Amino acid sequence: MTTPHSNLELAEIEAIARAAHADQRDKAGRPYTEHLAAVADGVRAGGGSDDQIAAAWLHDAVEDGVLPEEWLVGAALPQQVKDMVLAVTRREGEDLSAYTRRILATPGALLVKESDLAHNADPARLAVLEPATRTRLTEKYAHVRRLLGLTPGESPTERSIQANTAKD
Numbered sequence: 001m002t003t004p005h006s007n008l009e010l011a012e013i014e015a016i017a018r019a020a021h022a023d024q025r026d027k028a029g030r031p032y033t034e035h036l037a038a039v040a041d042g043v044r045a046g047g048g049s050d051d052q053i054a055a056a057w058l059h060d061a062v063e064d065g066v067l068p069e070e071w072l073v074g075a076a077l078p079q080q081v082k083d084m085v086l087a088v089t090r091r092e093g094e095d096l097s098a099y100t101r102r103i104l105a106t107p108g109a110l111l112v113k114e115s116d117l118a119h120n121a122d123p124a125r126l127a128v129l130e131p132a133t134r135t136r137l138t139e140k141y142a143h144v145r146r147l148l149g150l151t152p153g154e155s156p157t158e159r160s161i162q163a164n165t166a167k168d
């Protein structure tokens with residue numbers, strides 16, 4: 001039996017994600033790493049764990065093809081991080097309802113996806129896109145939020161505050 005390797009630190013995971021996506025741009029032409037940082041910050045602000053923040057940094061790596069799934073499977077990461085990344089990785093041709101069910105069934109994945117959607121649907125980010133693209137994406141993100149049972153316009157931080165208030 002082999003001795004397990006120690007898990008990567010959060011700073012190392014961030015560096016891996018930044019390097020993997022270094023040449024990528026978002027739909028508005030901005031460095032894609034800005035999106036990753038925003039999603040990770042949203043997860044952190046929403047009360048996410050270090051595992052969820054790690055998954056946020058890696059959430060698009062497999063889907064975008066910048067890191068192969070084999071890398072993820074073999075990486076020195078907690079299984080929960082790998083599970084969350086794979087849960088939010090939409091497969092080509094995958095049915096949207098199957099995709100959202102997988103996210104809901106995977107512990108921790110909902111906050112990662114919620115933060116991703118919040119940044120993707122940021123009006124300032126969408127404002128620089130062509131009107132047809134902006135409308136299509138706005139509708140797409142709203143539909144996914146509905147399938148995930150998320151309140152329109154509610155941020156992960158607002159949801160976290162409401163959940164904590166309900167516990168008191």
